[in-house]
Amino acid sequence: MALFKQLDEQVERLLALFKKEDNWLIIINADPDALGSAMALRRIMARKVGNIGIAQINEIKRPDNLSMIRYLRIPTHKLIPNLAAQYDKFAMVDSQPHHNPEFAPFKFSVVIDHHPLLKENPVEADFVDIRPKYGAVSTMMTEYLYNMDIRPAKLLATALMYGIRCDTKTFEREFIDADMAAFKYLSKFADSKLMNRISRSEFHLDWMRYFSRAFYNLRRIGHGLYAHCGKVANPDILVIVADFFTRVHNVPWVVVSGTADDRLVVILRGDGLRRDMGKMAQSLMNGLGSAGGHKQAARAEVDVADLDGEDPEIFMLKRLGQGKATIRRI
Structure with a gap:
């Protein structure tokens, strides 16, 4: 063979x-x-x-x-x-x-x-x-x-x-x-x-403040987690934060967002069992910007200007809360 x-x-x-x-x-x-x-x-x-x-x-x-x-x-x-x-x-x-x-x-x-x-x-x-x-x-x-x-x-x-x-x-x-x-x-x-x-070269020391923001803003939405990191120096930081939260017990999906270069960047991670992250990304954006990925990992981006003045975090909370999902701070 x-x-x-x-x-x-x-x-x-x-x-x-x-x-x-x-x-x-x-x-x-x-x-x-x-x-x-x-x-x-x-x-x-x-x-x-x-x-x-x-x-x-x-x-x-x-x-x-x-x-x-x-x-x-x-x-x-x-x-x-x-x-x-x-x-x-x-x-x-x-x-x-x-x-x-x-x-x-x-x-x-x-x-x-x-x-x-x-x-x-x-x-x-x-x-x-x-x-x-x-x-x-x-x-x-x-x-x-x-x-x-x-x-x-x-x-x-x-x-x-x-x-x-x-x-x-x-x-x-x-x-x-x-x-x-x-x-x-x-x-x-x-x-x-x-x-x-x-x-072993995964983190910059000054990235720790983004973890702090994520923990402070962490919310439970239905069965998943959402955190907004605000303005970040580089969108890759959001990937690292999202991957970290996938280790939380009994959390099937995670969404982490932030803004960089006047764009809202959204990172999605899932266990591949309950929800398709690629489809979820497209659903969240609903035609705005670009969105897509795999069943377990996806990404979406949209210009902040296209949010019609709405705060990026509020925009995401509204999109994630569609279908009357329960939203509460951790």
């Missing part, structure tokens, strides 16, 4: 796109899975195209992401017009073009992702590989490397392994056999000491 599924047809179609005269930019919304996947795609493109770059649309401030970039030597840069102008072909991993308005100016030739497909937002590209059942795109990229007989070097293997670990939350979230197989396969080549060093 083969270790991974055969991708002969996909590999042939993907490699056919790479020409020596083309310059490719891999655009991501940077997190560990996206960073590892971008490194893998860059390795696949190596010596097949003229030039390869990696650019992220978001400002990277999470300590573990910064450590990952530093220790694994990931050459990513903030996406700006002058950088994009140097490239004529664009690829995307761990996202779909409709996920963020900053993707809109680009015509993507390659899209590889594991987020759910939406009928109202079909993905158009020369090469599209979207597998919602996979726990991580890093797993998909490991399969491509294996099918191309490319043995991942230490830093690449560590990046992919860490991407799988983060997106599956060390296999606490939904995953399939391929995720486990990829994690085991990569462990033969990865550096466990580097991985531990990265994973």
Whole structure:
């Protein structure tokens, strides 16, 4: 029995796109899975195209992401017009073009992702590989490397392994056999000491005040929890706070919100049993801004200006309280 599924047809179609005269930019919304996947795609493109770059649309401030970039030597840069102008072909991993308005100016030739497909937002590209059942795109990229007989070097293997670990939350979230197989396969080549060093760099000391705000504003809504953190330096802080609250006993879902760069950002986490967080995010926004994700993890964003002057926390409480759910402070 083969270790991974055969991708002969996909590999042939993907490699056919790479020409020596083309310059490719891999655009991501940077997190560990996206960073590892971008490194893998860059390795696949190596010596097949003229030039390869990696650019992220978001400002990277999470300590573990910064450590990952530093220790694994990931050459990513903030996406700006002058950088994009140097490239004529664009690829995307761990996202779909409709996920963020900053993707809109680009015509993507390659899209590889594991987020759910939406009928109202079909993905158009020369090469599209979207597998919602996979726990991580890093797993998909490991399969491509294996099918191309490319043995991942230490830093690449560590990046992919860490991407799988983060997106599956060390296999606490939904995953399939391929995720486990990829994690085991990569462990033969990865550096466990580097991985531990990265994973232990989760918090900035000055982020503790956001936890304090979250505890102060914590509310029980029905069976779930909601906390508003106010204005935050970076939306990644909300992810960390939300993940922390998922550890509370007998709480099936958590919503944490805050504002950053004049946008309301909402992070949703669930146990995957009672409510679908992706659907919940879309329901909360009801057409405002962008919303979506998986059954256990989702995100929504909307410009504060689109709230018609309403306080972001009050806006969220009203949306979460629809259906006469009981709301009380903890």
